[in-house]
Amino acid sequence: xxxxxxxxxxxxxxxxxxxxxxxxxxxxxxxxxxxxxxxxxxxxxxxxxxxxxxxxxxxxxxxxxxxxxxxxxxxxxxxxxxxxxxxxxxxxxxxxxxxxxxxxxxxxxxxxxxxxxxxxxxxxxxxxxxxxxxxxxxxxxxxxxxxxxxxxxxxxxxxxxxxxxxxxxxxxxxxxxxxxxxxxxxxxxxxxxxxxxxxxxxxxxxxxxxxxxxxxxxxxxxxxxxxxxxxxxxxxxxxxxxxxxxxxxx
Ligand SMILES: Nc1ncnc2c1ncn2[C@@H]1O[C@H](COP(=O)(O)OP(=O)(O)O)[C@@H](O)[C@H]1O
Ligand SMILES: [Mg+2]
Numbered sequence: 001x002x003x004x005x006x007x008x009x010x011x012x013x014x015x016x017x018x019x020x021x022x023x024x025x026x027x028x029x030x031x032x033x034x035x036x037x038x039x040x041x042x043x044x045x046x047x048x049x050x051x052x053x054x055x056x057x058x059x060x061x062x063x064x065x066x067x068x069x070x071x072x073x074x075x076x077x078x079x080x081x082x083x084x085x086x087x088x089x090x091x092x093x094x095x096x097x098x099x100x101x102x103x104x105x106x107x108x109x110x111x112x113x114x115x116x117x118x119x120x121x122x123x124x125x126x127x128x129x130x131x132x133x134x135x136x137x138x139x140x141x142x143x144x145x146x147x148x149x150x151x152x153x154x155x156x157x158x159x160x161x162x163x164x165x166x167x168x169x170x171x172x173x174x175x176x177x178x179x180x181x182x183x184x185x186x187x188x189x190x191x192x193x194x195x196x197x198x199x200x201x202x203x204x205x206x207x208x209x210x211x212x213x214x215x216x217x218x219x220x221x222x223x224x225x226x227x228x229x230x231x232x233x234x235x236x237x238x239x240x241x242x243x244x245x246x247x248x249x250x
Contacts, residue, residue: 017218032215093152105119163196164188
């Protein structure tokens with residue numbers, strides 16, 4: 001379980017995340033929705049320390065990481081916390097000069113000190129899982145966007161993180177390529193991987209999410225299970241947001 005307590009992130013003195021309190025249960029999928037600029041990406045980036053929170057704490061089970069301005073975490077703490085989560089970006093972020101296989105084995109070999117042989121065995125199993133067994137020796141530029149994103153998911157899984165963070169994983173993709181990526185994410189959900197997904201695809205969110213968070217202007221306005229947030233939103237802002245994104249089509 002991941003517990004975020006009183007998390008604040010400020011850039012140049014301006015608070016972008018304001019006192020975030022939320023729990024992500026083990027084995028569940030949480031979808032984060034909210035308007036552009038509300039802090040969704042910043043929250044994900046804080047969870048794996050691509051951004052350092054200004055204050056507050058993040059706990060993975062019983063291990064608590066507390067952030068205080070002027071008192072940075074130790075390097076060991078940073079590395080430990082980072083290894084607990086894998087990030088899948090909107091723009092894939094594969095290493096362009098490495099093959100698919102090399103993209104996947106790099107982290108396990110360098111960070112986890114896995115042998116190359118075992119990293120390769122694992123990479124090929126993951127490629128099969130995301131339906132790309134025949135692409136191991138290709139370079140990213142030889143792949144479609146949907147294939148690139150599936151490689152990025154395999155790369156994140158290779159690190160065996162406790163949680164996978166997806167930041168609008170399909171928003172750079174055409175609708176038909178989007179589906180192949182959503183199918184992979186759906187299969188991870190059915191295996192009870194712990195996932196946090198930022199998406200604007202509310203139909204997908206509705207199908208996959210155990211829990212939904214609506215965030216606006218750096219605040220969590222509303223949280224609950226899918227039925228609560230999508231069918232009976234308690235806050236006017238949530239209702240307005242859902243109406244804007246076509247709740248009436250459900
Ligand atoms: N590195 C940064 N420096 C300054 N401001 C930032 C930085 N990253 C994000 N922001 C600001 O934080 C706010 C939230 O951004 P973001 O988390 O990307 O929102 P979202 O993902 O919900 O669209 C925006 O106003 C954005 O300009
Ligand atoms: Mg964003």
